[in-house]
Amino acid sequence: MMDPCPAGASPQFELCASILAADFACLAKDIRAAEAAGVDAFHIDIMDGHFVPSISFGVDMVRTMRRLTQKPLDVHLMVKNPLAFVPELSQLKVERVSVHYEIPGGPDKALQAICDAGMQAGLVLNPETAPTVAEPYLPLLRQILLMTVQPGRGGQPYLPGSNEKITALHTLLEQHGSGALIQVDGGITSKTLPGAYRAGARSIVAGSAVFGGAIGPGVKALRQSCPAK
Secondary structure (H helix, E strand, O other): OOOOOOOOOOOOOEEEEEHHHOOHHHHHHHHHHHHHHOOOEEEEEEEEOOOOOOEOOOHHHHHHHHHHOOOOEEEEEEOOOHHHOHHHHHHOOOOEEEEEOOOOOOOHHHHHHHHHOOOEEEEEEOOOOOHHHHHHHHHHEEEEEEEOOOOOOOOOOOOOOHHHHHHHHHHHHHHHOOOOEEEEEOOOOOOOHHHHHHHOOOEEEEOHHHHOOOHHHHHHHHHHOOOOO
């Protein structure tokens, strides 16, 4: 069975604030406000312009975030060669790193390297990828990140069919007795979050819903959209 509340997280779900939606002119201020509002971790999307067409930021942003917060850093590598990033992320004491199933050559070596470096590993599945592909990797995984939008840019709407995919993955994890959390990323609002939560998601990545307006009320709306168990 999945643990509905990872260590240090709030009762209903772990809320990871995606800094892709933050105001970079006032990043430190936004991070302090998100911490005060009660986010559990910060999600950092690294894009290389090859695996996805967009380029976001690199390890230097992780280094900056490490200075700005003591909250866990949840790094999502949207890159063709995640192995190249693992040593430096480990040196920065990043708590967890997720890589895509769809990368050239598959995720096996990258997931093992993340674990060997003492970080928690996550496997990312694009919207078109079936949950069953995660099965061989379950012993290595802290989380499975289901993309609920097409990866590579923020602000997209939540894809239809995402909740059914979460349910299918939840069933798979229960069948294998896996403690991996289901994480969702993309289109998360106070309206879409309850469905994802009911389907089995327990780690929630939100960008615009946290940083797109007043941060405190935004986090509160997300929290209140799902009743505590």
